Amino acid sequence: MEALGIEQYVPYVGEEMVAAVFQAARPLYGLRLLHVNSTFHGGGVAGMLHSLIPLMNDVGINADWSLLYGDPSLFQVTKKLHNALQGEPVELTDREVADYLRVNEAFARYSPLADHDIIIVHDPQPLPMIRYQQRVNPWVWRCHIDISTPHDLVWEALKPFILRYDGVVVSSEAFRKPDLPVDTHIIAPAIDPLSELNRELTTDELAKKLDQYKIPLDKPILVQVSRFDKWKDPLGVLEVFRRVREAVDCRLVMVGNMATDDPEGPQIFSQVQEQVQEMGDVHLITQTDALLVNALQRSAAVVMQLSRREGFGLTVSEALWKETPVVATNVGGIPQQVLHGQTGYLVEPGDYEGAAGLVTRLLQDPELRQRIGSQGREHVRQNFLMPRLLLDWLRVLVELA
Known part of the structure; x- marks a missing residue:
């Protein structure tokens, strides 16, 4: 199916919104942008990226998408991290932490991250890879999780990685962390009214x-x-x-x-x-x-x-x-x-x-x-x-x- 252009959303959001999008995109023409997450389907993050990335390209950004490769043992660890960020007390073994860092190090070393002007990293799975790349571009950590009351030990263990980022994006003002001295932006998620998930049905x-x-x-x-x-x-x-x-x-x-x-x-x-x-x-x-x-x-x-x-x-x-x-x-x-x-x-x-x-x-x-x-x-x-x-x-x- 042909990729959707931003103008096709005019019936839903109006011409002023679409014009505002093009105006905001002008300083970014040709920007090389990479999104990194851990799954191509399942959950809202992948669903949004399926629509957002083509639209970024439509308005003049060279946006791409890369998946962190991981085996089941990695996702056992990152699920624990996800639960801990949402407030559940968890215990991580030294082996689990080592596996988590090892996979991120390998991904960072063999991925063309330096070929992009900005890297957007989604959620905790690929969070540490910033530690294993020579910095030549800004990085953003996009956290889609409720981190209002995280488990303290895990939060303190992850915070050194987050401090390396140039910006953090969360979904709600309630998720802004006063103890995190990194520029934090609020971007609420959104749905695509033209997708198979939301289009009108006969x-x-x-x-x-x-x-x-x-x-x-x-x-x-x-x-x-x-x-x-x-x-x-x-x-x-x-x-x-x-x-x-x-x-x-x-x-x-x-x-x-x-x-x-x-x-x-x-x-x-x-x-x-x-x-x-x-x-x-x-x-x-x-x-x-x-x-x-x-x-x-x-x-x-x-x-x-x-x-x-x-x-x-x-x-x-x-x-x-x-x-x-x-x-x-x-x-x-x-x-x-x-x-x-x-x-x-x-x-x-x-x-x-x-x-x-x-x-x-x-x-x-x-x-x-x-x-x-x-x-x-x-x-x-x-x-x-x-x-x-x-x-x-x-x-x-x-x-x-």
Whole structure:
């Protein structure tokens, strides 16, 4: 498929936004930029890069993408780091730390990092590679994780690497670290309304996709789209569904792919499967199918996002864009998207009774669902679409370049 040009977003964001993007890009023509992360699919980071990188090229930047190569042992370590940055106490062995550094050193030494003017490193997996490169260009660490209350020992161990960076980018003001003396920028993530995940679907497309996965529409559907990750609280989603079903006959669909850099996924999925066997009307789907997620978010009566910690949670904006109300937890970047009582409803993590009550209320009030859904789409249109993300990045890059 031909790469999308920024002007194709005019119907969604207007001509002034697109003109502002081109104006911001002028000082950056020909800039050689490299994004580095650890997975090509699964999760919001890869999803954003699939759209952001072509758009950066469209406005005059030579943007490229490189993946940190790692074996399962590396991702066992980096998953621990991810959990620790979100506040979980973890213990790292000397061997694990050595493996983590060894892989980053090899990647840094044999990758053409010096051929680029700016390097953007995403999340903790490739964080240390900056230590193994002679500095000839600015580096940015883009952290997509909620680092508001990290585990102290791990944070102090990672901070020396972060101090080497010329800038840090986080998703929310709440994630800015007062103890980190590095220029920190706030860039909220965004969705692509033209992607397979978010584009408009015909009635026939929607029906065929749901039929492909044998998901009937004979009763209201509740949906959560997330990795099978303990931080997304899939077992809590099942508990909310149990309570809602006591008041309203409904069906639950849980979609969660297995990202290659998340070794805990199969274990969490097994726990979910075990509980689902005792329940009816629950569909578990692990295939990576953007059109299926699109169809489900459009067909759902309510989308849930019951994360215990969350960097941002783009699945919330995806659902709101499709005019589907969301009941979610008041964590991370979710409150930027869900304005309580306006674009959805917020509960505290673990408040399954409160979440069930709000989901039930929405199921029983079609007019409320329609009003909340309409306001949600407009909120996303104004704040969380790809051209705004591109513009924010261009402004940061101008400072660095």
